[in-house]
Amino acid sequence: MNNFAYAQPRRLESLLALLSPTPGETEVLAGGTDLVGLLRERVLTPERVVNVCDVEELQGVHEVPEGGALALGAAMRLDELHEHPLLESYTALHQAICGLRSLQYQAQSTLGGELCRRPRCWYFRAGHGLLADGGRLIREGDNRYHAIFDNAGPAKFVSASRLAPALIALDARAVLVGPEPEYLSVVPLEELYQTPIDESQRETILQPNQVLAQILLPQADASAAVASAAYEVRHGEGPDDPLAAAAVSLQIESGVVRQAKLVLGQVAPTPRVADTASRLLVGHAVDQLRAEAAGRAAVADATPLSRNEYKVQLAEVAATRAILKAAGLATGGFDE
Amino acid sequence: MKQSTSASPPASGFTRRKFLQGSGAAAAATVLATTGGEALADHHGDEVIAGETTITLHVNGQNRQAVVEPRTTLLEVLRYQFELTGAKPVSADGSSGASTVLIDGKPMMASTLLALSVRDKKIETVESVSQRNSGAVPAAFVEYDAQQCGFCTPGFVVAVRAFLDKNPNASEAEIRAGLNGNVCRCGTYANVLQAVIALVKGGPRG
Ligand SMILES: Cc1cc2nc3c(=O)[nH]c(=O)nc-3n(C[C@H](O)[C@H](O)[C@H](O)COP(=O)(O)OP(=O)(O)OC[C@H]3O[C@@H](n4cnc5c(N)ncnc54)[C@H](O)[C@@H]3O)c2cc1C
Numbered sequence: 001m002n003n004f005a006y007a008q009p010r011r012l013e014s015l016l017a018l019l020s021p022t023p024g025e026t027e028v029l030a031g032g033t034d035l036v037g038l039l040r041e042r043v044l045t046p047e048r049v050v051n052v053c054d055v056e057e058l059q060g061v062h063e064v065p066e067g068g069a070l071a072l073g074a075a076m077r078l079d080e081l082h083e084h085p086l087l088e089s090y091t092a093l094h095q096a097i098c099g100l101r102s103l104q105y106q107a108q109s110t111l112g113g114e115l116c117r118r119p120r121c122w123y124f125r126a127g128h129g130l131l132a133d134g135g136r137l138i139r140e141g142d143n144r145y146h147a148i149f150d151n152a153g154p155a156k157f158v159s160a161s162r163l164a165p166a167l168i169a170l171d172a173r174a175v176l177v178g179p180e181p182e183y184l185s186v187v188p189l190e191e192l193y194q195t196p197i198d199e200s201q202r203e204t205i206l207q208p209n210q211v212l213a214q215i216l217l218p219q220a221d222a223s224a225a226v227a228s229a230a231y232e233v234r235h236g237e238g239p240d241d242p243l244a245a246a247a248v249s250l251q252i253e254s255g256v257v258r259q260a261k262l263v264l265g266q267v268a269p270t271p272r273v274a275d276t277a278s279r280l281l282v283g284h285a286v287d288q289l290r291a292e293a294a295g296r297a298a299v300a301d302a303t304p305l306s307r308n309e310y311k312v313q314l315a316e317v318a319a320t321r322a323i324l325k326a327a328g329l330a331t332g333g334f335d336e
Numbered sequence: 337m338k339q340s341t342s343a344s345p346p347a348s349g350f351t352r353r354k355f356l357q358g359s360g361a362a363a364a365a366t367v368l369a370t371t372g373g374e375a376l377a378d379h380h381g382d383e384v385i386a387g388e389t390t391i392t393l394h395v396n397g398q399n400r401q402a403v404v405e406p407r408t409t410l411l412e413v414l415r416y417q418f419e420l421t422g423a424k425p426v427s428a429d430g431s432s433g434a435s436t437v438l439i440d441g442k443p444m445m446a447s448t449l450l451a452l453s454v455r456d457k458k459i460e461t462v463e464s465v466s467q468r469n470s471g472a473v474p475a476a477f478v479e480y481d482a483q484q485c486g487f488c489t490p491g492f493v494v495a496v497r498a499f500l501d502k503n504p505n506a507s508e509a510e511i512r513a514g515l516n517g518n519v520c521r522c523g524t525y526a527n528v529l530q531a532v533i534a535l536v537k538g539g540p541r542g
């Protein structure tokens with residue numbers, strides 16, 4: 001590890017003041033499960049590391065005044081989210097956290113760190129840059145775990161977050177703050193992510209001196225109950241990343257889907273909202289055939305690379321099973 | 337999901353006059369402004385630490401001094417300054433679970449924690465965790481032959497203790513699911529499972 005300076009502020013204001021506007025000069029540290037490895041391997045070489053774990057404004061679950069939403073602090077640990085009484089009804093979120101299957105990651109990882117964890121692309125982790133020579137190394141090399149959507153440009157990694165598909169399906173919004181505490185922007189969580197077009201960009205829209213402060217979740221409304229689920233296709237049970245993942249939320253009234261939001265994970269440089277597939281569900285009852293049709297629609301426009309065509313089917317299966325699970329027609333997955 | 341079309345910062349819409357962007361921004365700002373609102377002293381404050389510093393860590397019930405740089409990990413301090421060599425350096429990224437320790441009672445990986453980040457925490461390593469409940473966890477590992485080379489064992493022992501503290505009546509399926517954060521290169525999983533099942537059956541002592 002290169003050396004760096006370190007700070008552990010307690011207030012949002014101090015945190016932001018410690019972050020540099022120059023890309024790469026400072027890095028935000030949360031649980032450290034991802035960042036410390038990247039520092040050790042010198043994939044990142046910041047001059048200063050700023051720990052967000054003690055920042056008061058980034059803690060806890062709060063009801064947003066005027067109601068309608070819960071604000072989840074970005075420094076909350078995943079096990080705290082999992083055990084929080086106000087979050088019980090957000091099934092997909094719990095399934096995504098349980099699916100991590102590691103006591104250690106659940107206790108140490110934070111909400112913000114999980115949502116901002118860097119891509120697992122082995123070219124990036126080996127120091128070839130986020131895009132791996134403008135995408136060339138991935139196009140010509142071993143791309144079996146890379147993107148099957150949105151991969152025509154230089155970015156071919158897959159978005160690494162395991163919680164993002166679930167939270168996006170649940171209509172979460174992200175609260176971004178910085179460069180000063182009063183500069184605050186709220187975006188649908190899917191818009192936190194971007195497909196970078198050159199090495200000056202990262203995989204989120206966060207500026208180097210901005211942080212993810214909170215996630216806003218719409219509050220459960222008893223009159224329109226939302227069912228949700230997450231499903232991952234994995235090699236095995238250990239601390240490994242999924243090959244494909246999906247999450248869905250369904251608002252079902254009298255057996256008919258009124259609203260649906262299906263999101264694929266691990267298939268593109270961003271979490272991928274499957275609009276066409278979601279629309280196929282609306283106005284119908286969910287059954288095996290309908291779920292399969294939506295699964296097929298979700299991957300219809302996939303553009304696999306030379307070695308990852310197998311992921312298309314896995315993504316289809318993940319989508320189909322997530323839908324069936326949310327509708328209570330199937331069980332299974334790594335969250336049980 | 338936005339495909340960036342230009343290199344200009346996507347957040348350039350931030351201006352003094354328009355600093356609350358997006359629906360719910362005002363409400364979110366209120367929450368941020370009221371969270372932790374008491375004027376608490378900024379404990380480590382804006383203090384920026386560079387180079388070597390002497391810090392105090394609370395390890396296994398004792399306050400101990402260590403000389404660290406910001407990049408020094410907790411695992412390095414435990415092994416090379418405190419001679420607590422139970423936690424093992426297996427994976428740089430913590431994926432093996434071999435460096436598992438308890439931080440304020442929760443299982444975390446000493447290899448991915450900076451020593452400076454745990455200054456105010458209660459740190460427990462396998463050297464003390466293994467003694468709890470009259471040493472029931474290591475005793476069960478011995479009885480069920482749950483180790484071969486033993487390199488993963490200290491991490492497993494801490495993880496098993498943390499897991500049982502939270503799930504004293506765990507089922508076999510829950511044990512399998514709960515202990516996935518630890519990797520055993522020698523493949524002793526079946527025996528670890530048996531040891532943990534025995535601890536659950538053994539009741540409160542386990
Ligand atoms: C080999 C390996 C295997 C893994 N397998 C699993 C697994 O099976 N199960 C599992 O649960 N997890 C797994 N993970 C990792 C884990 O899920 C993520 O690393 C973790 O969630 C990151 O959270 P953190 O709080 O530790 O973040 P950190 O490592 O501290 O930070 C991650 C990134 O997010 C940024 N960041 C953090 N907080 C904020 C914020 N508030 N605003 C803006 N940016 C921020 C950091 O700058 C950094 O780039 C694995 C990781 C590795 C390295």
Ligand code: FES
Binds near residue numbers: 483484486487489522
């Ligand atoms: S006993 Fe050898 S690694 Fe587990």
